[in-house]
Amino acid sequence: MPRKPASSSHSPTRPQALANWLLFVALMVLVMVTIGGITRLTESGLSIVEWEPLKGALPPMSQAAWEAEFEAYKKIPEYIEVNGPAGMDLAAFKQIYFWEWFHRLWGRLIGLAFALPLAWFWIKRAIPQGYKPRLLALLALGALQGSAGWWMVTSGLTERTDVSHFRLATHLLIALFTLGGLVWTALDLKAFARRRSARPARLTGFATLVLAGVTLQLLLGAWVAGLDAGYIARDWPLMNGTFLPAGIDWSRGPWFAFTHDPFLLHFLHRWWAWGVVVLLVLLARRVKAKGSRPASIAIHSSFGTQILLGIATVMSGMAITFAVLHQAVGALVVAATVWGAHVIGRKA
The missing domain is CATH 1.20.120 (Four Helix Bundle (Hemerythrin (Met), subunit A))
Structure with a gap:
């Protein structure tokens, strides 16, 4: 039997699948904002003084590695002026380290949860016409968010005992702008899945x-x-x-x-x-x-x-x-x- 020619339209289920994926990533961003709040409120944000996108995905795995991280932290003003005089020991350092590490780890997971499905949908030609630039823009926002996070942290490593409130605001607003973009795009795709003539x-x-x-x-x-x-x-x-x-x-x-x-x-x-x-x-x-x-x-x-x-x-x-x-x-x-x-x- 001769094979039917491929339809020029996308499968009705794929816009909905894209929307569900974006809403899942939006939920991850919501969790990220929550973890960020815990990190800030526990004064944990300056506990990791280096940005190592690959190596930093794992916490210190030995006593020597923990002590090296603590020694690096002891060189910044937050420890010298605040936590050192308060008597912070390695056990207390591990507590604040966890939240900053987990915050960064969750950011990496969001990156993977967005980039890998995006590549799959792209290869499968499941992305409706006109949506690729928007999805790439959302990917770029995610990368910008990671960079803004490190830019924020650097403001507290040399002369301050905390981060700049301007940089903190930038970091948070980029996250929330990304959240809004994810939700808006998902809603457009859901409308498109219901009716192919629907415009954004x-x-x-x-x-x-x-x-x-x-x-x-x-x-x-x-x-x-x-x-x-x-x-x-x-x-x-x-x-x-x-x-x-x-x-x-x-x-x-x-x-x-x-x-x-x-x-x-x-x-x-x-x-x-x-x-x-x-x-x-x-x-x-x-x-x-x-x-x-x-x-x-x-x-x-x-x-x-x-x-x-x-x-x-x-x-x-x-x-x-x-x-x-x-x-x-x-x-x-x-x-x-x-x-x-x-x-x-x-x-x-």
């Missing part, structure tokens, strides 16, 4: 405004984290008994205060959150009007949980459980917002 969703002006508002809140949150500004007040809604905290240093100008002062940044992060809530409620209403009630519920649920976790984090004195969940749910807010933006940006 567009980013509307209103959605851009909402995403900009969320991004500003994420930036403020990253700066609060990098400056340990969450520790300066344990009451809510007031800060140390007043609405506007008394400790803001305006002596070097408003811009310096906005980018460096922990009191002002904590205050702004608290109250801009309500501006973001307004934007997200408006987005959710538009999403529901478009007939996507699950996306609307996801938006409301994520920001509601995030607000409660933020308050709990402050009032608990930065209890690590609440603080880590606050960072993790922040990533869920990003994913839900991207979902909503996608809904209002796609054609009926």
